[in-house]
Amino acid sequence: MNPDPHQPLAPPLPAVTTVLFDIDNTLIPTRAIWQRALHAVAARLADAHPGVSAAVIASTYVNTSDRLWGNYDHALAALGSHTAARRHVWEVALREAGIELGERQLTAHVDDFAHRQVRAIRPVPSTVDAFRRLAQVYQLGVITNGDADHQHAKVKQAGLDPYFETVVCALGNGHRKPHPAPFHRACEDLAVRPEQCLYVGDEWDTDVVGARAAGLHPVWITPTGQPPPGSGPTTRFTNLASCLTVLRDHAASKPIRETEPT
Known part of the structure; x- marks a missing residue:
């Protein structure tokens, strides 16, 4: 029993x-919400960059995020704010996936990813x-x-x-x-x-x-x-x-x- x-x-x-x-x-349940938001923004990025698949964007971001946040004290703490850290993680991940965004585009993308997660909470x-x-x-x-x-x-x-x-x-x-x-x-x-x-x-x-x-x-x-x-x-x-x-x-x-x- x-x-x-x-x-x-x-x-x-x-x-x-x-x-x-x-x-x-x-x-x-942040992990599930995070994954859904990631798949959505990865698909949107893939539509705008046909040479890179959404799966590659998502997996590259997961690996980069795990690596940098897992080494927060050395990799991100000096950036000074959570906003700057999130931006840096996305910038590194996208560069590794072969995508370069302008400063304004990157900021809009990072904000969209964060807002999707908050809006999904019920x-x-x-x-x-x-x-x-x-x-x-x-x-x-x-x-x-x-x-x-x-x-x-x-x-x-x-x-x-x-x-x-x-x-x-x-x-x-x-x-x-x-x-x-x-x-x-x-x-x-x-x-x-x-x-x-x-x-x-x-x-x-x-x-x-x-x-x-x-x-x-x-x-x-x-x-x-x-x-x-x-x-x-x-x-x-x-x-x-x-x-x-x-x-x-x-x-x-x-x-x-x-x-x-x-």
């Missing part, structure tokens, strides 16, 4: 006052309702390695922005996860100790290892249900919905917290 999908696959959730979340591929009623209930009991926040403009836009597009009391965007603000700094910044914003916080994320090295090193209790969203690659017990779920269901059940037994009037 399969285990209850709404129960954690490892240790039970600890008692906490605060729950913090990653955005990309945790709160929002609120999930059950998720919005879960956060509405959780916010009555827990302090809620976000810690993301992305940039402020796009990450705030994603959260707003998903209908979740009313429920987060802090959104820490690490890109352009010094250290990125798994460094402790973004985690501790969120704790400072909410006036809580790290051990009072749960952190929910999908990346083992960035989210789970980073949160644990910073003193928070990590929860791993892992669609395959695979066992943790590292040592130490880790609460994990196969999807966000299951995690939110358990959190909501926990919240049902707690008193509604007092908050400042807004």
